[in-house]
Amino acid sequence: MNGTALDAAMAQRRLWPGRAPWIREAVGDVPRHAFAPERLWRWDGHAYVPVDREAEAGRWAAQVYAGPDDPTVTQVIDGRATSSLSCVAVVVDMLDSLKLKPGQRVLELGTGSGWNAALLARRSGPGLVTGVETDPGLAAQARTRLAAIGLYVTVEVGDGAAGWPAGGPYDRVICTYAVDAVPWAWVEQTRPGGRIVTPWGRLGHVALTVAKDGASATGWVQGLATFMPSRGTSPPPTWQQARGAGPSPEAERFAVRDLGPLRADPHLLFALRVALPDVHLTLDTCGGEGDGDPAVRLHDTGRTSWATLRPSPGGNGTAVVHQSGPRRLADEVLAAWDEWAAEGSPELYDFGMTVTRHDQYVWVRHPATGRRSAPRRGAPLGPTPSRRTSDR
Structure with a gap:
């Protein structure tokens, strides 16, 4: 080409x-x-x-x-x-x-x-x-x-x-x-009414407009893509590292859940990223167990916990769950998934972000009335696009 x-x-x-x-x-x-x-x-x-x-x-x-x-x-x-x-x-x-x-x-x-x-x-x-x-x-x-x-x-x-x-x-x-946190320096150096476009986290990019008083910047998610992190950022631990650091998993159990959307729905993946920013989700076509079943692997940034979900052998819409550590990551992901579904399965374009001098938070559908993520405190001073055209 x-x-x-x-x-x-x-x-x-x-x-x-x-x-x-x-x-x-x-x-x-x-x-x-x-x-x-x-x-x-x-x-x-x-x-x-x-x-x-x-x-x-x-x-x-x-x-x-x-x-x-x-x-x-x-x-x-x-x-x-x-x-x-x-x-x-x-x-x-x-x-x-x-x-x-x-x-x-x-x-x-x-x-x-x-x-x-x-x-x-x-x-x-x-x-x-x-x-x-x-x-x-x-x-x-x-x-x-x-x-x-x-x-x-x-x-x-x-x-x-x-x-x-x-x-x-x-x-x-x-x-x-x-970036995971939008540096306040960027807002301070932008004129009121000016626009800031940046990749956020591991999945998408946002466009923020600086308020007239310069005290905040707010805007919508614009698209879905993966970006390199800032130079000097340590690579996140792998699932194998988290598994090696944690204890043995609890006994195998089953969950009534079709795992297909975790492999195919970018809007669900984005919602999980918002709800659980320190949890890494990866797909493994070999299932990690040698049985050929596609699996979902989970681990947290702190290497304290890990989990796997894979389709049950019967293929009847259930998943086999293994999880280990002080956090039950599979349970957290399934609960966040249920909450997203209960809200009407908002698309990634229904999410937005607000940044102030002291924190930033992600909201759904409306910056003032929509459900908000937990604020990220102390934004420091210094990670196949899917896009719908709009005036946002």
């Missing part, structure tokens, strides 16, 4: 936003490959392996223009992907959510290769985009690439969580890595 084929694939799936034609024009005018390093990385099922442009030009190009939902990994450190050209569908979705107008001042956090900053600059104008990148090497490369195509963007080296107050206030703030 090349740039033309990628454009056509986006069009076929109706992923180009009709209300913002400038995005498609900018993606066409700013070549993605101009921001890709000579060495890329691909996942071979076990580890990231290098793809060098000089040795494998065709494979290198295929990594750059893999498809609407495929990121291009540009940096790997200690076996972990730490920077990428985000997949085009997600980049486009977030730019659409930003509602950027010509002449507006923009702060971009996590500049990486510089491609997203280039798209922002094409819309906003010269000298109006400030990028912040924590990696000095990546920042230097982004400056070089941006200058090579004649776009003037300021790229600073710093901690994105602190924003960049010297360049503010900003009309728009966009982050390209996942």
Whole structure:
């Protein structure tokens, strides 16, 4: 696939936003490959392996223009992907959510290769985009690439969580890595009425509007995607690590539950993420027991508890449950699932977020009257998109 084929694939799936034609024009005018390093990385099922442009030009190009939902990994450190050209569908979705107008001042956090900053600059104008990148090497490369195509963007080296107050206030703030708590610095550096678009947690991204008094920022979930966490974030423990740290499971029991929605319903998965932010849910096609049944694995961030749910052998809508530790994670997940169903199974687009100086919380359907998640206190100063078009 090349740039033309990628454009056509986006069009076929109706992923180009009709209300913002400038995005498609900018993606066409700013070549993605101009921001890709000579060495890329691909996942071979076990580890990231290098793809060098000089040795494998065709494979290198295929990594750059893999498809609407495929990121291009540009940096790997200690076996972990730490920077990428985000997949085009997600980049486009977030730019659409930003509602950027010509002449507006923009702060971009996590500049990486510089491609997203280039798209922002094409819309906003010269000298109006400030990028912040924590990696000095990546920042230097982004400056070089941006200058090579004649776009003037300021790229600073710093901690994105602190924003960049010297360049503010900003009309728009966009982050390209996942955060669990939206830093208050971003709100402080955004004009009242300004917009902040950021990935949140492990599943989606939100668009927040700063209140007229600057005391809060509120907005709706915009889409579903997975993002890299901020640099320096420790990887979460795996299910195997949690299982190794915990005691033996309680005796096997059965639960009347079809596990299919956990594998197919993104709205349910998002609701569980909101209800249980420290619980990790993974799917295992081998069931983890060697019996070939697809299973759901659960563990908490603190490695204190773990659980598995897998379809019962009879296939009669029941699940076999094993769980271990002080928390009964399977019970918690099933209870949160029941609560979501009792509320009418709200879609991820029915969720929103409010951020204040002291906390943030997620709400359902209405910021004032909808059910709220437990607030996350002390937001620090510094992780296949599914989208419906709206004015949110």
